[in-house]
Amino acid sequence: MEKNLTTGSVFKTIIYFALPYLLSYFLQTLYGMADLFITGQFNGVDGITSVSNGSQVMYMLTVIIVGLAMGATVTIGRAVGAGKLDNAEVAIGNTITLFMVIAIVITGILLCSVGNIISLIGIPAEAVHGTRRYLTICFIGIPFITAYNIISSIFRGLGDSKSPMYFIGIACAANILLDYLFIGFFHMGPAGAALGTTLAQTLSVLIAFIIIRKKQTGIHLKKEHFYPDRKVMREVLKIGIPVAVQDGCIQVAFMIITVIVNHRGLSDAAAVGIVEKVISALFIVPSSMLATVSALSAQNIGAGKHDRAAKTLRYATFLTSGYGIIISLIVEAIAGFILHLFTKDAMVILLGTQYIRGYIWDTIFAGIHFSFSGYFCAYGKSYIGFIHNILAIVFVRVPGSYFASKMFANTLFPMGLAAPAGSLLSVIICICAYLWLKKRGEVAGV
Numbered sequence: 001m002e003k004n005l006t007t008g009s010v011f012k013t014i015i016y017f018a019l020p021y022l023l024s025y026f027l028q029t030l031y032g033m034a035d036l037f038i039t040g041q042f043n044g045v046d047g048i049t050s051v052s053n054g055s056q057v058m059y060m061l062t063v064i065i066v067g068l069a070m071g072a073t074v075t076i077g078r079a080v081g082a083g084k085l086d087n088a089e090v091a092i093g094n095t096i097t098l099f100m101v102i103a104i105v106i107t108g109i110l111l112c113s114v115g116n117i118i119s120l121i122g123i124p125a126e127a128v129h130g131t132r133r134y135l136t137i138c139f140i141g142i143p144f145i146t147a148y149n150i151i152s153s154i155f156r157g158l159g160d161s162k163s164p165m166y167f168i169g170i171a172c173a174a175n176i177l178l179d180y181l182f183i184g185f186f187h188m189g190p191a192g193a194a195l196g197t198t199l200a201q202t203l204s205v206l207i208a209f210i211i212i213r214k215k216q217t218g219i220h221l222k223k224e225h226f227y228p229d230r231k232v233m234r235e236v237l238k239i240g241i242p243v244a245v246q247d248g249c250i251q252v253a254f255m256i257i258t259v260i261v262n263h264r265g266l267s268d269a270a271a272v273g274i275v276e277k278v279i280s281a282l283f284i285v286p287s288s289m290l291a292t293v294s295a296l297s298a299q300n301i302g303a304g305k306h307d308r309a310a311k312t313l314r315y316a317t318f319l320t321s322g323y324g325i326i327i328s329l330i331v332e333a334i335a336g337f338i339l340h341l342f343t344k345d346a347m348v349i350l351l352g353t354q355y356i357r358g359y360i361w362d363t364i365f366a367g368i369h370f371s372f373s374g375y376f377c378a379y380g381k382s383y384i385g386f387i388h389n390i391l392a393i394v395f396v397r398v399p400g401s402y403f404a405s406k407m408f409a410n411t412l413f414p415m416g417l418a419a420p421a422g423s424l425l426s427v428i429i430c431i432c433a434y435l436w437l438k439k440r441g442e443v444a445g446v
Contacts, residue, residue, distance in 0.1 A: 006081055006303040010311040014319070018292045020161040024152070025288050027165070027172040029280045034172070035193040036277050038179040040342050043189050045270045048343060050130030050190040052273020053123055056258055058138050058145075059280070060251030061106075065146055067247040069099070069153035071240025073291065074298040074378055075232070076157025081302025085219065092154050093225025094232045103146035110139045121255055122262040124269055130190035137191060141198035147205045151212070156295045158219070163211065171204030242382040246373070246389045253393040257401045257415070264405065271351035271412065274342045279359055282331070285323040286367030289316045293374030301378055310443070313375040320367025331360040351412050358416025365423035372430035379443060388429035397422035 039051045072095040079088040110117075114135050123131050148171075152164035175196050182192030254276065261272045293316050297309035331338070339352040373385035400418030408414045437443045 006300050006305055006308065010308055011315050013296060014292060014312060014315050017159070017161050017296060018288055020165040022284050022288045024161070024165040024168050026281060026284045027168045029277075029284065030172050030176075033277045033281055034176050034179055035197060036274060037342055038176075038183050039190065039193055042183050042187070045266055045343070045345055045348065046124075046126040047130055047189050048270045048348075049124060049127040049266060049273060050134055051193050052270065052277065053121060053127065053258065053262075054131045054134035054138065054190065054194065056251075056255060056273070056276060057117060057121070057135060060248065060255060061110075061142070062145060062149070063247040063251055064244045065099075065149050066153075067244030068102070068237075068240040069095075069149050070243045070291070070294060070377060070382070071236035071238065072150070073153045073157040073295050074239050074380075075235050076154060077159070077295050077298030077378075078302035080158060081299035088158070089219055089221055089225050090229055091157075091232050091236065092219060093221055093227075094229050095150060095154065095236060097226050097228060098233055098236065099146055099150045100143070103143045106146075107139060107142040110142065111136070114139070120259075122259045124262055124266045126266060127269075133189075133191040134194040137194035137198055141201055144198070144201045144205045148201060148208065151205070151208050156291060157298075159295070159299065161292075161295075163208075163215070166211070167204045167208045170207055171200045174203050175200035239377060239380055239382050242386040243373075243377060246382070246386040249386075249393055250389055253397050256398050257418075260401055260405050261412075261415075264409075267345065267347045268351055268412065270343065270345070271339070271348045272355055274339060274348070275352050275356045275359060275416075277342075278338055278356065279362075282327055282360070282363060283366065286320050286363055286370050289320050289367060290370040290374040290377075292316065293371050294377040297375055297378030306443070309375065309378060313371055316371040316374070317368050320371055321364055324361075324364030324367050327363050328360045332357055335360075355412035355416045358413045359419050361417075362419040362423050365420055365427050369423060369426040369430050372427075372434060375443070376430075376433070379437075381437070381442075384430070384433050388426040388433070391429065392422035392426045396425055 035051050035055060036048060039047045072091065075091045076088050076095075079085070079091060114132055117135065118128060118131055148167065151167070155161070155163045178196030178199055179193060182188045182196050186192060188195065258269070258272065258276075262269045293312055296312045300306070300308040300312070335353045335356050336349060338356065339349040343349065369385075369388065373382070373388075376382060376384040397418050400421055401415050404414035404418060434443065
């Protein structure tokens, strides 16, 4: 049965919904971290660089898919909040049809573009072969990556954030075991990391389908629900495309920064690759609030309870900013230890420590603008998230990283600071946009 998110304590509802999502996000992030950690135990800096660059490409693809799927979460959530389960069934069927077509097309395009992608991001020569093998295997698994994220978005739209947690938990455990098998026992290097991840994701999807058939969701899909409905698909894409472009642009910015770092040398590339994985794990609270706020607000907006949607935004910003302050102080104190977990190379540890000590403050500001983006998305105004992210990328993140790289050749600390500076600009834009929409009566007051 779908979970009603329109009654009871707003704070408790956020915690109830967010905790399983937090764990799901952490486990999904653990995929890349496990690949990198295990690769570092059995391979050199070239292997670490191959996996870090390859997984960065895959992460970019995944967040674009998740962004598109946000349109499904909001559309389904509004229908459930309004008590219109027939509309939710049509939205679910059309979502499945739409994304399976997208997955097949993307798979074909990317498999034909592996060489061009490697050339574009400037992989150090020592890591080119490993990166090629890693990406080729992962691209083959794109339909399963898409299937998992679509299933998760559907359940979250129904108010269920626990089921996706179970799916990814099983996959994560399988991934770690397979990594040790392929990388440690068979010595397959980056290819082993990719194969373990792909097979684990496939297992996750198969188990998800089995559970769906037995789970009582209150939704009954029929053949006609999968026939393309222009109105429904337009609504899903209207919300999802700006989020996907926004998240995609953020990842493109990360890739540009990766290219800048790759040209500084193998040690710099490995250091930044490790830190990006650590940051992804530490961002579980800020990142989860985008989906949490959008799902909860969508149901409440559908039910006409705009005040509850506004309270959801308020509590989310308090939670994420508080988390950001605490985690930033902790990381500043143990930065060197964190890097030492992934590699014994002294230069990589030094450079990575510098980079993460600048970057970590982004956890404070990112959580705030993620919460606002989720709120805007629930109102069908996901274009605001796109605007503030593009401005932050174009005017702060990329130019800041570039000039820091040129001006400070012996340290990565200034490059790390470009991230929180960009997020601060996003927060300012979000607050201004909210006040403008509130004045026009298009959103409720916090």
